[in-house]
Amino acid sequence: MLKLDELIQNITQDSDYSRLTLERDKIEYILAKLRDNDSILKWKDKYEKCIKEEHTQRPSISDCRCKNREESERYRLEGNKHFQSKEDHLALYWYNKSICFAPNPSTTSLLALALANRSAVFFKLQKFKECSQDIESALELGYPSELRSKLDKRKSLCNTKLHQNPLTQSSLSSTATPFRSDKLRVHYSKEAGRSYKAANIISKGEIVMIEAPYASILNSKWHYLHCDYCYEEIVAVTPCPLCSSGCYCSSLCRDKAWRLYHWIECHSFEILQQVDDGTRLSLRILLSSSRSEILDICCHKIRAKPHEWLTKGLHKLTDESCFLSFMFSQRIIRWIQDLNVSTDDKILKNDQYQPAFKNLNNIDIALMLVSHIQQLRTNVHAITKLVTISKWRKVVCPEYNDLHHVSQNRQERIALALYLNSSLFNHSCNPNTIVSFTGRDITFKATCNIAKDVDVTHCYGPHINHMTRKERIDVLLKQYYFTCSCDACQSDSNLSNAELYGNALKCKKCDGPVKQTDKDEAFYRCQNCQWLIDSTEVLRKISRCNRLFLRAQKLSEDGNIQAGIATMKECLSDRLQLLHKFNLDLSFTYDSLAKLYAEIGNWKSASTACHKSVKTVQFIYGNNSIEYANELHKLALLYFNGKQINEALATINAAIALFDLHYGSSNTTRKELDDMKCFLLNCL
Ligand SMILES: [Zn+2]
Ligand SMILES: [Zn+2]
Ligand SMILES: [Zn+2]
Ligand SMILES: [Zn+2]
CATH class of the missing domain: 1.25.40.10 (Tetratricopeptide repeat domain)
Structure with a gap:
């Protein structure tokens, strides 16, 4: 496999490279180096072969791609182990993974076996509709006939149950239509750039804005647990037929993802595994954009807060993003050329969705990708969801094992997303709106009555209830390049209750709060009565x-x-x-x-x-x-x-x-x- 970090290290250790300062020069330098790099050439060969195969015949899922016999087998056995020890949800997790990795059903019965085993879990969890679907698919996909009687029996039991209880079919949740309410108007000022003010009186609880993301990406930690498109929890996984990385809650989500971005990500599987979520998100933004839109996004930040952007300048470009820009631009161009040759015989039609990259050269595309990566951090929003931390989840996500206080529900960052209109809200550490998510869509609601012409604000992350004033100011400066001047940050006297009491000791004399200051101090002093x-x-x-x-x-x-x-x-x-x-x-x-x-x-x-x-x-x-x-x-x-x-x-x-x-x-x-x-x- 191509080792991204080694390759980058080799190229960037070059003294010629380190002298370069301009992004364009760096990219051109890397491009020249890569032309005669062995592992890149090999990788390119493989990649081109895959693409060719697809054009001459129905897509073949060969093992040289991302599906993997051994992995699929291993995950299924892992599932069996947990099923036997009655850990149903863990078993489900491993069977789902086994299904994602199972190769073409015409060459092995691995997919059928995994589906059949998963049907047993569904039966036990009383999810009879899912159970029955799995059994049907398993039988269709070459489940060994000598084992068949067991499945037939489960199937008939399942049908009886389904008949008794027609309500087990899950209902599809409707997604909200994005809208921008007439409650807001865009305000422009030299100091604060663009921001929102209340155009009318807004009452507490009222929806101020709903918006769908321009592009978004599942946090890699939640892979195989949440749908790669809608971010809802996965029950029965619907995998991408070509790779083991795309996994969805339904074929609907799979097809949508394919048209939007997976048509190219599918082929970048090996590389994408090695980069961080922010970089993967920038690729998605690029794939969602037409040429004019890309330019628009690049300028978005500059137009929004000109004084700030120009004085701070551009951040330093990482070598990784430079390399990726090159790789992706190569492939995007390649793909577009191929699309022009043949648009039929695809598992999903994508010709009408191809972005308008035709007139761009590699360097142009690479530079755009780089600009995206650079400006991303200030506009990206985390999609959070309430996740129930149960025992089985602790096994899959080892970091929960360190939690001393595991509460049943935790607000978790499931995905990263770019919302264009929402990024115009100004920050406050004590904002007057609250954010929630329905699938991928973001909703802003007023937390109090807001008078006309008052700033409508939103918290970028550092909230008064969760961080001290100093921590908030540090984070905002580092990630968003501004010094917060919200009411809460104006003076030290505006300390939040969390800061004053969350960690406080009790004064023996007056019962008041005593702050634990520096560890090395010999005494802590009560602010009320000076008791030590x-x-x-x-x-x-x-x-x-x-x-x-x-x-x-x-x-x-x-x-x-x-x-x-x-x-x-x-x-x-x-x-x-x-x-x-x-x-x-x-x-x-x-x-x-x-x-x-x-x-x-x-x-x-x-x-x-x-x-x-x-x-x-x-x-x-x-x-x-x-x-x-x-x-x-x-x-x-x-x-x-x-x-x-x-x-x-x-x-x-x-x-x-x-x-x-x-x-x-x-x-x-x-x-x-x-x-x-x-x-x-x-x-x-
Ligand atoms: Zn989904
Ligand atoms: Zn795929
Ligand atoms: Zn503040
Ligand atoms: Zn006291």
Whole structure:
């Protein structure tokens, strides 16, 4: 395989190269070097052969491409192992992967075997429609006839179940139509460039804008777990028939992705695996653009904030992006030439979607790609989704194993996206809009009433609830090249509750918050009453509490819940002595205790503990925060199970209002809350 980093190192270590300063010169230098590089030549041969094959016959899926017999086999066996130990979701994950890697069904029965095994998982998970589809495909694709009777039996069982319960068919969620509301007007000023102001009064909860991304890319960490096109969680994977990298939730998504960008990415599989998500996104932007649009995007930033852009200048070009520009431009041109030769006999028609690159030369295209890569960082938005961290997910994503406090739901960055209109919102660390995602589309909603002509702002990432003033200013300067002047950043007196209390100790004398300053300081001082706390002693006690916390978790994981509860209570009473009442560690302790009580069905104690945690989260993150919404959801479940009907209803109503604000009514948690509410109202 072509090793990207070695190759780049070889070329860029050259002293002639290091003297070059202009992007154009660098690219031309690399281009010349690559012409006689052995591994590049080999790679090009292979690539051209693949393309030729496709033009002379139906696309053949040979093993020299990205499908792989051994991998497919290995993943299926891994799936079997987990299925036997009753880890159904893990088994599903590995079978999906096995299906992505399985070669052409005419040469092996690997695809059929993987599908058949997956159908068993679906059957167990009571997903009968998916189960029945898998069995049909497996039989069609050459499932060994001697094993057939087992599948036939499952199929008939499945049909009976489907008949009994016609509601198992999943409904397609409708995607929102992008729109820009008349609530906003674009304002231009010399200092701040372009930004949005309220054209009319906007009331709390109102939608200000919905926009589809110009281009976006799945974070590589979520590969095989989320659809490469719509970013929803994958149940049954629909793989690209040519490579093992494209995996989708449905053939609809697969076809859309093919027309937009996968027609070229499919052939760059080996290289794309070796570069970061930002670089892959820039390729997608390029593929989504016509020539005039590319130029427009390149100028977008310059027009938006001219003074800033011109004074800061262009950032340094990385060697990697330089190399990639060359590779991709080569291939885009190649592909366009080929398209002109033959447009039929493709698995998917793409002639009407080919970008207008015909009149560009390699260097032009390479330079455009480079410009994209450079200006990307300031306009890219992360698409986040609420992900449930269950035990099986911890196995697939090892970084979760380091989390001491695993809450059930986490807001995760699933994908990177470029939104053109949305990038005009000015930043504030304490903004008056909130962002949510439906599939790929971004929605902005007002979090408070906004008067006419007031700035409508959005938080680029560093939010007052999650970072200190210093951290926010650093991040914004480094990533977005400006010094924040929002109200929260104006002065130190505007410290957020998270900064003041989230990490604070308790003053023995007045119960007020005591900030933990430098570790090396001998004493921490209470700001209210000047009382001093011995830092060495308090840190020693805190680490004892942390050990207790971990021990309690370990005990309950091993099934000894009662001992876990006792230890957790010990930890709690020690932390109550040391930590301020709004300290987040204290809130986590209550939260964990609630979970343990819930496991033994002691709903009353569970909801009492959870309520304490909810109060802290509300205070620290605010009444509109998603953190608060998630806590309310947990508390509602505890009240519900404990049959505390009135408390449950009040909590559910508060949670529903927040989930509407953040996600809209199609959100699954929101639906769950609605069901609980209906049930309770019937009980009254
Ligand atoms: Zn999808
Ligand atoms: Zn592909
Ligand atoms: Zn700020
Ligand atoms: Zn004090």
